[in-house]
Amino acid sequence: LCLSNIADRARATLTAATTTVSVGDRVTLICSVEKSAGWKYEWFRRTSHTSEDTINDGLNGNIRVSQGGIYRCRGFRGEPAVYSDPSDEVTIQITFSNKVSVTQKPSWSQIFRGERITLTCEVQGGEGVQWEYEWRTPQSQTFRTKQKDWTITASISGDYSCKSRPTDDSYSATNWSEALRLSFLDPPKAQISRSGGTLTCSVNPSSSGWSYYFYREKNQEVLTVQNTDFHSNREIRVSQGGVYKCRGGRGEPVYHTEFSDPVTIVAHKPKAELKITKSPVGGRVTLSCSVKPSSSGWSFFWFRGEKPSKLLRTQDADFLSNGQIRVSQGGVYRCRGGRGEPVYHTEFSDPVTIGEFNPCVI
Template sequence: MLLMIEMGLLFISDRPRSRLTAGTTAVTSHTSEYRINDGENGNIRVSQGGIYRCRGSRGEPAVYSDKSDAVTISITLSVTQKPSWSQMFRGETITLTCEVQGGEGVQWEYEWRTPQSQTFRTNRKDWTFTASISGDYSCKSRPTDDSYSATKWSEAVRLSVSGKNFILTGTTTVSVGDRVTLSCSVEKSAGWKYEWFRRTSHTSEYRINDGENGNIRVSQGGIYRCRGSRGESTIYSDKSDEVTISITLSVTQKPSWSQMFRGETITLTCEVQGGEGVQWEYEWRTPQSQTFRTNRKVWTFTASISGDYSCKSRSTDDSYSGTKWSEAVRVSVSDLHPSASLSVSPDRVQHFTSDSLSLTCEGNSAEWRVGSFLLPDLLSFCSDWGTMNGSTCHVQKIQSSNAVFWCESGSAFSNAVNITGHNDDLILLSPVHPVTEGHSVTLGCKWRTENLLSKVFFYQNDTLIQSESRVEMIIPAVSKSHEGFYKCQSSGKESPQSWLAVTFKSSSFFFFIFTVLFSFIFLKCYFLTRKILSFS
């Protein structure tokens, strides 16, 4: 009861009851109630969990109200994960932190629970371990001096842990000199940097430049793998499965006429697009399935046999980058004999750029012109680079080039011949026209500044065939086996290579009559083809 006097009247009422308000949460208790610091203005701030009540007092002597209803204060906490990747892999390091919100200034003790429901206690809120098991991880905490404030288990953090599942993708065929993109990734995970490895069939695996974003562009054939790394402690993944990159290439023909005459000069090129900076070695295959190797991608020879020609190549320092045989180029060679001929003076394929040259047309015509293809595809005539005098084109100074020349007049065309101009100090002396089987041929070697040479070495298809003090090599009776690339060496210098063509010796009178009868019709078609090409 409470006694009150006002205006001479006395009022008596029941003792008032205090009202306590607070936030939410729940904790269990194992201690008796005790008084804490006063909050005389009716407010206090607490950071400890527990069950709280309040009461009021006033007057002298103090009159106390009833205690308020109990309010339960709990501590909130949560688990955070670092790194926060959604997918972890076995062996990676992970740190879980038991965060106690509002627990500053309190010494906490922590308890962790693993996916196998195992628990352990520690005085550190951070738990760093190696990821090995998928499942739910949770924690709870309590002040070291107040068991009442122990929390419930936190909301669980779910870890997904798996083996390292790498995917390496990309085109497995690359044109020589082109580039393809290889991609390395780990499914459903982030934060990776990547390393790349390459090997060949004859070399050990070695690391190549990083493609840290998971992509690299490669132009070399080989066997490729990748692996990833992430995290400050640099955890490495397993290496991916291997991807083999193969190389393809193509052959181009110049001039690109669909029909060639026996004895005409043709140039095939083993195309290596964008292969700059790589030293390539080439191998050619003829219609008779004969093969030979050379360090030049261009093969110039005299057309003699119809059939398929193909090439393959490889890097001189990386045999694995060897290609398969290219798609074949089919060359159709006719035995028809043109009604005109072209002679060259001096009669050799190779010339110094300072040399002069005469090209003479022979046949039943008074009006000739000399045409040229400056390889790879520039069409021109004597009036563009020389002086035409009757049936002879005079060239005062040969340009550094590789060109095909022929004569034409009306419907008459000569065989085409190949002539090259060089800035080198040494050239090979070899005939412009093919040599007939059974005939002799003489090859020579010439300096730009003098005629006499010391010891000279002659090579056929890069194989040494003569090393004597003579400056020339004589083959008394040429056979098909003598056909090939020739070059010479002297005093430490080496000439460019030239192709020596060998033609069959025909003794068939019937074959001769047949080719003469057929020549008129075919030459008409041939003439139209050349005219269209010249016009274009």
């Protein structure tokens, strides 16, 4: 903008009836130079992406505009023209009527500090427009995102709101959405309770969406279905003694609660029970092995002879099922169960003696 070099130059003043106007409406801009008459006015507009252009030349001091952007003006009079200093800049924002709302994922009713949640800015009727988004936090800070989803780590409770604007127009935007009020709680702690050989894990305060992880002893390795009897997501049945604790986890990436206080289980090894289920005279004998108290996941191992006993293989007996064999050779037989990795074994069953003809229990 080229200005005349005149001392004590007058200064233009630009005023706007409002700096925000709905799309399709116009706003009146007024340019004036104080304490003198005979002025005409030049008007200029620019954006953050475009250079300044003259939009109105030699008219009076009032114009009406419907475009967003950065405006200023200056006065001139006489021949040759004497120019005033330009006015300060005024930014005009155009407001779209589209309604905007903020939603939360996951939609848990209770959120804990440190959890990751995603806020989504939804624009109604904005199809076909390439939007970018602005977010306002409880501290009145603002952030811009290219996508409508904004993932945050829960830390500051309060009101979160958003608005959107076309990516090619920095001076047009929707109104701010209604605020979504979020209240973040202190990190929760898991609780472990015991009823007999059953351990139950819960999260305090109670909330939804949790998976539960159980641990034994000091190695902190999580128990799995391969080495533990899971009754449900939050409940296991244990047969091994030791120190147990648990914690909850939810979300992606997983957010974990604090560990529960430990609980000590003093367990007695279950004992295998061996029964003769069929004993025809002079024929082969069917033996069945089970674990008391009854529980799932066991494999069964068969032995013949006084201690040390020989572990039976498929060539030594007919294996009818996991817990049942048929034998034709006399001797002293025992069994035991095993499960998990590494294998946890029950105590041996009481021995059963199979005679040449008449099996009997010792």
